[in-house]
Amino acid sequence: MSIDVIVVGLGFGADFAPIYQAHPDVGRVAVVDADPARTTAVADRLGIAVRFPSLDEALAAPGWDAVHLLTPVRFHAEQVQQVLRSGRHCASAVPMATTLEDLDALIAAQDDAQRNYMMMETAVYSREFFHALSLLESGKLGRLAYFKGDHLQNLDGFPDYWRGYPPMHYVTHALSPALALANTRVESVRCLGSSKLTPDHIGVAGEGFGTEAALFKLAGDDLVANVTMSFFQLGRSYLEGFSVYGDEGGLEWPQLEGGPMKEFKLEQLPDGRRGRPVTEADVRPPGAPELLPEALKRFADGGHGGSHPHLVHEFVSSIVENRRPRVDARTAATWTAPGICAHQSALQGGAEIQVPDYGAR
Numbered sequence: 001m002s003i004d005v006i007v008v009g010l011g012f013g014a015d016f017a018p019i020y021q022a023h024p025d026v027g028r029v030a031v032v033d034a035d036p037a038r039t040t041a042v043a044d045r046l047g048i049a050v051r052f053p054s055l056d057e058a059l060a061a062p063g064w065d066a067v068h069l070l071t072p073v074r075f076h077a078e079q080v081q082q083v084l085r086s087g088r089h090c091a092s093a094v095p096m097a098t099t100l101e102d103l104d105a106l107i108a109a110q111d112d113a114q115r116n117y118m119m120m121e122t123a124v125y126s127r128e129f130f131h132a133l134s135l136l137e138s139g140k141l142g143r144l145a146y147f148k149g150d151h152l153q154n155l156d157g158f159p160d161y162w163r164g165y166p167p168m169h170y171v172t173h174a175l176s177p178a179l180a181l182a183n184t185r186v187e188s189v190r191c192l193g194s195s196k197l198t199p200d201h202i203g204v205a206g207e208g209f210g211t212e213a214a215l216f217k218l219a220g221d222d223l224v225a226n227v228t229m230s231f232f233q234l235g236r237s238y239l240e241g242f243s244v245y246g247d248e249g250g251l252e253w254p255q256l257e258g259g260p261m262k263e264f265k266l267e268q269l270p271d272g273r274r275g276r277p278v279t280e281a282d283v284r285p286p287g288a289p290e291l292l293p294e295a296l297k298r299f300a301d302g303g304h305g306g307s308h309p310h311l312v313h314e315f316v317s318s319i320v321e322n323r324r325p326r327v328d329a330r331t332a333a334t335w336t337a338p339g340i341c342a343h344q345s346a347l348q349g350g351a352e353i354q355v356p357d358y359g360a361r
């Protein structure tokens with residue numbers, strides 16, 4: 001079986017179109033962008049013949065099995081429903097949506113359409129995540145004990161629609177590795193906002209904070225994920241990652257992007273000594289190219305921890321194999337809702353907010 005895919009939004013989307021072109025189970029690839037000059041430039045460069053001027057026109061065309069949306073966040077909820085209603089499978093860039101109502105609507109749309117929805121969460125297909133998973137599965141971490149996550153990125157100069165964006169509404173990169181490793185959901189959250197947005201940073205979302213710091217209580221166990229998100233007013237270079245600790249070992253994200261991760265191993269307590277010794281090692285995880293079709297392996301050196309070809313492969317394979325993708329609508333809501341609730345908590349001065357259970361792990 002071969003599927004035809006439309007890629008919509010050619011900023012970030014320009015990185016994904018060539019991966020679909022190379023996938024052995026993909027036939028035709030088409031592109032869409034609201035900016036005709038961008039569509040022409042990207043399609044010409046990649047040798048893509050079929051171009052549509054809008055999502056509406058793409059969905060009105062006969063054929064085409066799947067759509068990958070990489071449009072600005074405010075369009076995700078509406079466009080995903082539009083694609084699913086047209087009878088196509090839909091992949092969407094993060095976040096799934098920015099309100100709990102829209103998360104419910106997308107789960108209903110996936111179920112009604114009986115088509116695949118996948119949130120394209122880069123963090124859980126990164127080299128670093130594959131390494132954390134192998135440490136956990138081989139017992140090297142021991143029993144999970146604690147998580148940290150950070151996404152610190154200065155968004156000055158980004159398109160205007162980012163101004164005032166609540167940082168916790170983008171929490172999935174920093175939080176989903178913890179939830180995927182612990183195979184659980186967030187039960188409740190307490191979050192504080194730090195550094196009120198200055199007037200020049202306030203955007204459509206209204207007043208808010210440059211930085212938000214949350215403690216997520218995970219369900220079913222005694223675990224906490226401590227996540228800091230910042231988009232404005234923070235004198236710090238870019239950092240987007242997670243750390244995981246067990247009672248026997250840990251894996252820590254580097255302080256500076258590009259540096260090696262640190263792997264820790266707690267040794268036995270020698271007689272008469274205070275505190276167990278800890279072995280430390282630098283590690284640069286190799287990723288998992290063996291999980292990819294031969295034709296996609298060359299994309300595994302790319303950005304976001306080499307995750308892009310894995311995301312494409314999972315989305316395409318789920319359609320070809322007629323199964324739900326790893327990050328379906330319920331899992332996507334499970335990973336997105338905690339951030340929506342965290343921002344609510346920050347607006348209420350740190351009140352504890354219960355996070356809905358979407359029935360996914």
Ligand SMILES: NC(=O)c1ccc[n+]([C@@H]2O[C@H](COP(=O)([O-])OP(=O)(O)OC[C@H]3O[C@@H](n4cnc5c(N)ncnc54)[C@H](O)[C@@H]3O)[C@@H](O)[C@H]2O)c1
Nearest residue numbers: 009010011012033034035070071072073093094122159304
């Ligand atoms: N690690 C990650 O997962 C990651 C990284 C970067 C961006 N993203 C996500 O990818 C998406 C795109 O990000 P970006 O940085 O490329 O954004 P961008 O604003 O730079 O580019 C968006 C593109 O979509 C086009 N567009 C806008 N509205 C459209 C519409 N209605 N129909 C068709 N095309 C439309 C624009 O012309 C533009 O070319 C965002 O949702 C962002 O959150 C995710």
